[in-house]
Amino acid sequence: MITTLLALEDRLAQGQDFDRLLHPEFFEFGRSGRRWTRTEVLAELSGHGDQPSRTAVSAYQLAPDCWHLSWRSEGTRAAWRSSIWVQTAAGWQMRFHQATPIP
Template sequence: MTEHEPAVKAAIEGELRLLDPEVRRSPELLGSLLHPEFHEFGASGRRWDKASTVNRLHLTFDTVYNGRHAHRSSLWRRTDDGWQMYFHQGTPFTPEGE
């Protein structure tokens, strides 16, 4: 085993945990995987930090409706009235092999 293998293995395990729906819907589990100084630059150009990421949990899924496929993503915010969807996007796609 090379000296880098444990770090690579930990990074892969962390990435896979971030894809786990249970982790993605839990502020505690998601927060435990993000460094206090975490930041992300989204495709929109917006900068996200740990607090804004945890406060706006990402939900992604694919749908098929009337034969049309779409990748979908939702952002949710916790408010005084509970969790509410803040943003949603659907991007059409053609499945591989079609």
């Protein structure tokens, strides 16, 4: 399951499939501390086009159709990242994301 979820995270990082992959009630606490709604993400974010370097990847099944993915991004955008993914009729969708900067 980790491989599947990381592939979906990569599509979002590349600015692909936002409309399909973000749950209608998605929101995020970004690395900057800003709270982003799905509408704001769709309007303003285009992805940064790179594959983040990841360490400390883990995934936990919270329910039959719900997974929590966490990992550490490295480099200039170093942060602990956490996503909640739910399986819907539309496929896997990110319901929540949070990035906490690493000083």
